[in-house]
Amino acid sequence: MKLALQLNVIDPKIGGVMIMGDRGTGKSTTIRAIADLLPEIEIVKDDPFNSHPTNVELMSTEVFTKYKNNENLETELIKIPMVDLPLGATEDRVCGTIDIEKALTEGVKAFEPGLLARANRGILYVDEVNLLDDHLVDILLDSAASGWNTVEREGISIRHPARFVLVGSGNPEEGELRPQLLDRFGMHAEIRTVKDPSLRVKIVEERTSFDLNPQDWIEKYQDEQNLLTKKIIQAQKLLPSVTISYELRVKISEICSILDVDGLRGDIVTNRAAKAFAALNERTEVTQDDICQIITLCLRHRLRKDPLETIDSGDKVKQVVSEVFEIEE
Incomplete structure (x- = not known):
């Protein structure tokens, strides 16, 4: 999750x-x-659509008109x-x-x-x-x-x-x-x-400790939180340069085909998620292992429901992935 x-x-x-x-x-x-x-984002001040000050795709019509006319746009961080x-x-x-x-x-x-x-x-x-x-x-x-x-x-x-x-x-x-x-x-x-x-x-103890003093509990995990924030920001910057080889793209489509996934959304999402996962791990090339880590999340809900099926859809995806990538159980 x-x-x-x-x-x-x-x-x-x-x-x-x-x-x-x-x-x-x-x-x-x-x-x-x-x-x-x-991280905080920069928006045009008092704009109800959280418009981006320079990206046209993320602007409301009003802000876009001002931007086109080179008007000064006041911004704030939220x-x-x-x-x-x-x-x-x-x-x-x-x-x-x-x-x-x-x-x-x-x-x-x-x-x-x-x-x-x-x-x-x-x-x-x-x-x-x-x-x-x-x-x-x-x-x-x-x-x-x-x-x-x-x-x-x-x-x-x-x-x-x-x-x-x-x-x-x-x-x-x-x-x-x-x-x-x-x-x-x-x-x-x-x-x-x-x-x-x-x-x-352990979960009950953490919850009790948070209820007794929320501020102390938040401070206790603040360093871990900051590290994760940095990791996510770096991954966002790295994402455009991440690549996935043709062979791996074919393997993803082969898995979707064997699982009889309708449409092409499964292939597209798996490709994108694999790139994001590689970026999160500070790499610019997607590996087979990256795909194995995320593919169940991307395909589990796309399988056709069979009332007589005894195997869980997530396990079914893992089974096919092991076969296609020839992973020994």
Whole structure:
């Protein structure tokens, strides 16, 4: 789970993470903690879309117009936005609304930004994503894939950047996501309850120590946290120069083919995740081992469901990977 989150932060184009697991296993806690690892970002001051001061792809229309006219853009540094999407959210709250009255009376496009605008250049977290309305999940996935949100109301159209890492979590007992929605998430992590008693005791002790004095607990792990932040920043810089050989790309596609994965998303995501993993380990060339480490996360949720299948989908992926790469068990 932590690896999947880190890789998505290094390369948001991987397409987000779906985390399914038992109740009370720290899914939400881990996801909310990732925001503290990330460096601050520079945005145009008082802009509701967290527009980038120089990157045109990450600018709202208003900021882009000012930028084109060489106007001076005042900037500020903010923490990477972490936006929670509540289960009861309406489509207007997610996408934003157009104030029709103001548009008609004053002749201006009065747009009230939604959660997608706030999440631009940040993380959008949906807890219990399997209980969210399917059409809302569709909207989120479309925006995450295209990087833009378009609102069409009463003949008025507004478009703004919505580049974010989409993270969903849920409990499989409460129902699964539709396969075509599941396929749109880049990676899928499964969390199970820890069975080792000594490890369970350690988790309980850490939690108690945090409750007694949160500040001391945070300071105790601050150095480790800072190291990880540095590692992620370095990996983001290194990512554009990471390469993957043709032979390994063929092997990835061979694995997807044997597993009968529909479409090509599995191949694309595995290639991107392998590069991000190599960058995280400060290398510019992807190795076979990199692929073995991340491929289960990328393909587990893309396999066709067979009710008579006794083997877990993750184990099935590992089995095929061992065969293709000729790894001795």
